[in-house]
Amino acid sequence: MASKRVEQIAAHLNYPRGMLAGQTAIITGSGQGIGAEAARLFANEGAKVVVSDIDGAKAQSVADQINQSGGQAIAVPGDMLDDKYLDTLVKKAAEFGNGKLHIIVNNAGYTWDGVIHKTTDKQWDTILALHNTQPFKLVRVAAPYFRVKDGEPRNVVNISSTSGLHGNAGQANYALAKAGVTGLTKTIAKEWGPQFGVRANTVAFGHIATRLTAAKEEGGYVTLPDGEKVALGIPQKQKGAKEAGAEAFKDIPLGRPGTATEAAGAILSIVSPLMSYVSGQTLSVTGGRNM
Numbered sequence: 706m707a708s709k710r711v712e713q714i715a716a717h718l719n720y721p722r723g724m725l726a727g728q729t730a731i732i733t734g735s736g737q738g739i740g741a742e743a744a745r746l747f748a749n750e751g752a753k754v755v756v757s758d759i760d761g762a763k764a765q766s767v768a769d770q771i772n773q774s775g776g777q778a779i780a781v782p783g784d785m786l787d788d789k790y791l792d793t794l795v796k797k798a799a800e801f802g803n804g805k806l807h808i809i810v811n812n813a814g815y816t817w818d819g820v821i822h823k824t825t826d827k828q829w830d831t832i833l834a835l836h837n838t839q840p841f842k843l844v845r846v847a848a849p850y851f852r853v854k855d856g857e858p859r860n861v862v863n864i865s866s867t868s869g870l871h872g873n874a875g876q877a878n879y880a881l882a883k884a885g886v887t888g889l890t891k892t893i894a895k896e897w898g899p900q901f902g903v904r905a906n907t908v909a910f911g912h913i914a915t916r917l918t919a920a921k922e923e924g925g926y927v928t929l930p931d932g933e934k935v936a937l938g939i940p941q942k943q944k945g946a947k948e949a950g951a952e953a954f955k956d957i958p959l960g961r962p963g964t965a966t967e968a969a970g971a972i973l974s975i976v977s978p979l980m981s982y983v984s985g986q987t988l989s990v991t992g993g994r995n996m
């Protein structure tokens with residue numbers, strides 16, 4: 706009887722902690738917002754997290770906070786639009802994961818809005834590159850770590866938006882790109898599911914409170930490879946009167962925007978073993994909007 710109890714305790718002590726224990730994850734755009742929260746939640750569940758972001762200081766800060774709270778993370782800063790960075794990112798992630806890589810979350814992104822007749826080729830090409838071409842290339846570079854038969858879980862999550870599922874005036878480029886990721890997701894699920902057990906899913910967000918949806922007047926911006934700055938956020942007049950409170954969110958059944966933590970929770974859920982038979986799907990995380 707006593708030896709049985711000792712065995713139970715030993716098993717408990719040896720049991721890897723957390724739903725993602727033993728797994729290594731790349732989360733792009735995890736220097737802030739939804740990606741940073743996903744990094745924190747993944748680390749809490751035992752994953753080794755590779756914090757990838759163009760903003761090196763923010764990426765390092767997220768990795769430092771995870772390491773200080775007992776998790777494991779490294780920052781690998783760089784620009785998703787740079788092909789060489791994708792090679793570096795996968796190489797460093799695989800080193801960190803002792804030769805293994807289990808999860809990619811293609812989350813890095815921003816909007817660069819314009820009505821159709823005023824959208825420039827540069828606006829169009831940049832948004833498609835960032836949300837479609839580069840995530841595809843990242844998955845392609847990482848293919849040797851996903852096309853393996855070691856019986857361990859493998860997941861790709863591509864982040865989409867209600868703009869991709871339903872269209873949005875002023876966002877032809879972003880809507881096309883965010884619709885595109887669902888096709889990429891399903892193709893990964895069909896190519897790498899049968900032999901390698903890789904799951905691929907899309908998580909589509911509605912209104913999540915981050916820099917991307919903050920007031921444009923707050924002055925957030927991203928810098929393109931050629932140095933041009935793109936302003937982020939939603940102009941206040943388009944956002945609806947903030948003072949109007951719930952009125953401003955009346956098309957959302959839950960009556961409010963989601964938090965970055967809630968958004969990240971959905972990403973964690975879908976890569977977790979609790980969803981081990983879910984693949985090729987699009988999970989809408991919208992507070993019920995667009996039912």
Ligand SMILES: NC(=O)c1ccc[n+]([C@@H]2O[C@H](COP(=O)([O-])OP(=O)(O)OC[C@H]3O[C@@H](n4cnc5c(N)ncnc54)[C@H](O)[C@@H]3O)[C@@H](O)[C@H]2O)c1
Nearest residue numbers: 734737738739759784785812813814866910912913915917
């Ligand atoms: N916030 C929302 O309401 C919402 C809604 C639908 C979809 N999304 C999507 O969710 C994802 C995360 O957005 P968020 O709201 O957390 O925004 P955010 O601006 O808070 O975070 C995005 C992160 O991506 C990084 N990034 C941007 N361009 C990059 C590049 N070229 N290379 C590397 N990193 C880059 C940024 O530095 C930033 O840290 C995006 O794909 C966005 O399109 C957000």
